[in-house]
Amino acid sequence: MSVSRRQILASGAALAIGGLSSTTSVEAQAGNVPLDVPGSMHEQGRPVLSPAYGLPSKFEKDVVRRIREPRATDTEAFSVTPLQNLHGIITPNGLVFERHHAGVPEIAPDQHRLLIHGLVERPLILTMDDLLRFPAVTRIHFLECSGNSSTEWKKSGYHSVQRTHGLLSCCEWTGVPLSTILGEVGLKPDAKWVLAEGADAAAMTRSVPIEKALDDALIVYAQNGEMLRPEQGYPVRLFLPGFEGNMSVKWLRRLKVGDRPWHTREETSRYTNLLANGKAYQFAFEMDVKSVVTFPNADRSFKAPGFYEISGIAWSGRGHVTRVDVSVDGGATWHRASLQEPVLDKCLTRFRLPFNWQGQPLEIQSRAYDDKGWMQPTRSSLIAARGINPRYHFNAIQGWKVAVDGGLTNASA
Amino acid sequence: MRALSASAALALFFFAGSAVAQQARLGLGTPATPEQIRGWDIDVRPDGAGLPPGKGSVEQGEKIYAEQCAACHGEKGQDPAKGFDRLVGGKGTLATPKPVQTVGSYWPHATTLFDYVHRAMPFPAPQTLTADEVYSVVAYVLYLNDIVPRDTVMTAQDLMKVKMPNAEGFIPDGRPDAENMKCKTDCK
Numbered sequence: 292m293s294v295s296r297r298q299i300l301a302s303g304a305a306l307a308i309g310g311l312s313s314t315t316s317v318e319a320q321a322g323n324v325p326l327d328v329p330g331s332m333h334e335q336g337r338p339v340l341s342p343a344y345g346l347p348s349k350f351e352k353d354v355v356r357r358i359r360e361p362r363a364t365d366t367e368a369f370s371v372t373p374l375q376n377l378h379g380i381i382t383p384n385g386l387v388f389e390r391h392h393a394g395v396p397e398i399a400p401d402q403h404r405l406l407i408h409g410l411v412e413r414p415l416i417l418t419m420d421d422l423l424r425f426p427a428v429t430r431i432h433f434l435e436c437s438g439n440s441s442t443e444w445k446k447s448g449y450h451s452v453q454r455t456h457g458l459l460s461c462c463e464w465t466g467v468p469l470s471t472i473l474g475e476v477g478l479k480p481d482a483k484w485v486l487a488e489g490a491d492a493a494a495m496t497r498s499v500p501i502e503k504a505l506d507d508a509l510i511v512y513a514q515n516g517e518m519l520r521p522e523q524g525y526p527v528r529l530f531l532p533g534f535e536g537n538m539s540v541k542w543l544r545r546l547k548v549g550d551r552p553w554h555t556r557e558e559t560s561r562y563t564n565l566l567a568n569g570k571a572y573q574f575a576f577e578m579d580v581k582s583v584v585t586f587p588n589a590d591r592s593f594k595a596p597g598f599y600e601i602s603g604i605a606w607s608g609r610g611h612v613t614r615v616d617v618s619v620d621g622g623a624t625w626h627r628a629s630l631q632e633p634v635l636d637k638c639l640t641r642f643r644l645p646f647n648w649q650g651q652p653l654e655i656q657s658r659a660y661d662d663k664g665w666m667q668p669t670r671s672s673l674i675a676a677r678g679i680n681p682r683y684h685f686n687a688i689q690g691w692k693v694a695v696d697g698g699l700t701n702a703s704a
Numbered sequence: 705m706r707a708l709s710a711s712a713a714l715a716l717f718f719f720a721g722s723a724v725a726q727q728a729r730l731g732l733g734t735p736a737t738p739e740q741i742r743g744w745d746i747d748v749r750p751d752g753a754g755l756p757p758g759k760g761s762v763e764q765g766e767k768i769y770a771e772q773c774a775a776c777h778g779e780k781g782q783d784p785a786k787g788f789d790r791l792v793g794g795k796g797t798l799a800t801p802k803p804v805q806t807v808g809s810y811w812p813h814a815t816t817l818f819d820y821v822h823r824a825m826p827f828p829a830p831q832t833l834t835a836d837e838v839y840s841v842v843a844y845v846l847y848l849n850d851i852v853p854r855d856t857v858m859t860a861q862d863l864m865k866v867k868m869p870n871a872e873g874f875i876p877d878g879r880p881d882a883e884n885m886k887c888k889t890d891c892k
Contacts, residue, residue, distance in 0.1 A: 363776075363787025364827070393824065406736055406744055414736035421732045475729055486747055492830045494823035496747060545744055553749050554813050556820035560805070563874060569799030575877035579885070613892050665880070666887040676882040680803055
């Protein structure tokens with residue numbers, strides 16, 4: 292039953308040479324001989340600046356963030372990114388997932404201040420004008436809520452990859468290395484942790500180890516070339532590449548340097564990982580290596596037998612993806628997927644595998660590896676190690692069942 | 705070759721320039737005074753650092769809780785409105801298939817309760833309670849969890865001494881913990 296990659300490639304290539312063999316395509320064009328000239332070629336299109344800030348085509352109106360299920364409030368809430376509709380690795384700004392603990396504050400940039408104090412030589416207040424004068428860097432990184440896929444610890448019943456994996460986005464971020472700003476204020480010798488605090492009604496606070504603060508942490512004011520969106524922390528946020536998303540505190544107003552962590556509510560009551568033995572991991576920061584197939588998906592899957600390209604995304608909070616394997620038989624045999632360049636540290640990597648579907652039922656899985664020697668575990672081994680109640684940091688292999696009619700469902704549901 | 709030496713010269717110039725400006729400091733921003741910092745310096749640590757002066761009784765806390773907290777968290781913290789946090793009970797459930805994670809059963813530090821209530825509660829109007837009111841509510845929630853007695857009048861000194869039932873319940877990140885999280889062969 293196992294299909295070698297060579298066989299898959301060969302059959303895929305053969306079908307591609309065969310050209311437009313899809314019956315639906317043929318039927319759609321039947322009777323249209325010779326091909327008619329579309330109306331769009333007989334008149335002028337829309338003028339420039341309609342609108343001034345461009346929007347997606349009206350035919351893409353279903354490509355939106357969604358809530359997974361209603362919550363008690365709509366400000367302590369989250370929305371998920373439509374991964375099933377995205378190509379490449381960049382998440383458009385309007386589709387970046389949201390996780391707010393007290394809604395989206397409206398902050399005028401000329402009123403905003405960032406205070407840096409605590410165990411520093413020179414406590415400072417920085418305005419946005421000040422921050423924009425610092426030497427800047429631009430990096431492409433994913434951002435993942437550590438609660439992403441949390442429903443998969445138990446049987447979620449979700450079939451949409453937006454719902455299972457959509458607390459995940461990837462942007463180009465621009466800002467100032469936190470190390471530069473800490474250099475500006477001067478750290479005292481016993482500086483070990485940095486408290487980051489937001490200017491929202493949650494006054495969101497997390498303790499960040501000084502090693503991370505001095506490594507690749509950024510004070511970010513722009514994403515994908517424009518200033519941050521309000522729901523992403525406008526006008527300025529912390530960004531900790533590869534760490535659980537909650538720590539990249541939005542609407543950043545204060546950094547306090549200390550000699551120990553603060554044990555805030557969000558690093559004790561929440562964002563800790565309760566194990567089966569009743570103990571909980573605290574300060575588990577890195578997002579583990581993970582991947583998910585985004586095509587086929589519950590909205591758009593295989594129809595007739597023939598050639599398709601299985602596609603998905605892989606990422607690691609510890610480094611870069613080195614390898615992604617794909618199985619179509621529930622993990623019995625694996626085929627190496629191709630990785631789309633660029634393959635960057637702590638960044639989404641797009642993978643693809645040509646596939647010739649013969650109409651048989653499938654279970655499609657993907658398994659990612661990173662350059663630090665980590666690989667994606669199975670769901671059963673993760674649960675064997677931690678039980679079903681950690682809530683956070685679920686990174687197991689995801690399976691999708693494809694039925695003979697092409698319908699796609701969550702293999703664990 | 706010429707471009708190379710030009711950029712080398714520029715780098716030297718920049719280095720010299722920044723060295724003059726005191727160890728590469730850029731001189732941006734405005735010094736923050738202690739008086740300014742006080743307005744925003746709200747964080748509280750388990751060792752009591754950051755706790756403001758003040759005090760509050762369980763009795764006062766019960767009244768404030770009824771007005772400000774009960775609508776979401778339930779009358780005695782046991783029966784919250786749907787989707788809101790339960791604050792009371794759950795002791796002995798953490799190692800069961802259905803753990804109930806409350807202030808009493810899960811939170812490791814009582815100071816965190818002060819910090820969080822002060823910064824983020826009540827949900828419709830955060831940072832509107834006085835220090836005395838926060839001490840009172842904290843005392844009441846700890847009382848509901850059988851952690852302090854009914855006649856408690858909570859202060860900074862008392863709060864930092866409160867021993868929470870799950871204080872020893874947290875351990876460092878144990879990853880890799882699952883069987884096949886680290887690759888042994890054929891990893892590239």
